[in-house]
Amino acid sequence: MTDNDIDQKLLADIAKGSSKSFRVLLEKYQNQVFGYCRKILEDKAMAEDIAQDTWIKIAEQAENYQPVGSVRSWILRIARNKCVDHLRSQKRWTELDDSETNQLKDEALNADELIQNFEEVSLLKQKISELPVEQRTILMMAMGENLELSEIAQQLGMSVSNVKVTLFRIRKSLREKLEGA
């Protein structure tokens, strides 16, 4: 039985109302969910509120889970959607512009290339917080949820080229910041 099978079993029990299974899943992923929200929102109190909402939503939607991806990805997707919804309600979220994509297409990269270039995670984490929120979210989707570019594009309503370009900009920006550090 894989880790994901155990998580699926826990979700099935939560769907039937098991508090015990909910606690097990919560204790397993609470740090990831909280950290994920914190990285996007950059506000501890807000991250706690959104992480709480995320868990309530998980309990609520347990019976609707489709075993397509892993349970972990499903949980993080809920967390990310909650964060983005919150940012939109605060008008702190601007949809990324598709207009410049053609100019940068050749220089674009994929998420793996981006991750490979950073070995010092602690320094990287510090620099990520300085990125605009939209870029942070895409970065979390690529590096945290390990989503394919096409999935990121689909979920954020962007073109794949635009996601590539954004990741290229993120790498450029982070490199500059890390070189200057």
Place this chain on the structure above:
Amino acid sequence: MKDDKDWFSEDAPKGFADRVLAKAEPMLKEKRSLNQRRWILFLLPSLAMSAAAFFWLRLRSDNQGAAFAKIDMDSLEMGQMLVESDELTAEGNGTDQFELLADLDVLEDFDEVEEFAKSESQES
């Protein structure tokens, strides 16, 4: 990068899990009772169908038993009627009809029957 799946993890604030659980508990309770209701709704028709099938089979077997009992009673009554009719006949002729029939079987033609009948009447 040590663990790219977990690099963003951060310790959740103290008591976070308890707070979430307290908030989620009413919903989980509702799910539990809904689940119980689903089971009852699922089991009730099955139980009703089983009970109906049981009573139907029982009723059917009772009816069959009654029908057989009736046939037995009819046979018994018919037997009794035959015996009574034999007795009446025997009384009317003054002879035992069964004996007469047994004797008749031995006889081969009507002449002999007639002779036999004459001899019988003379004797009586």
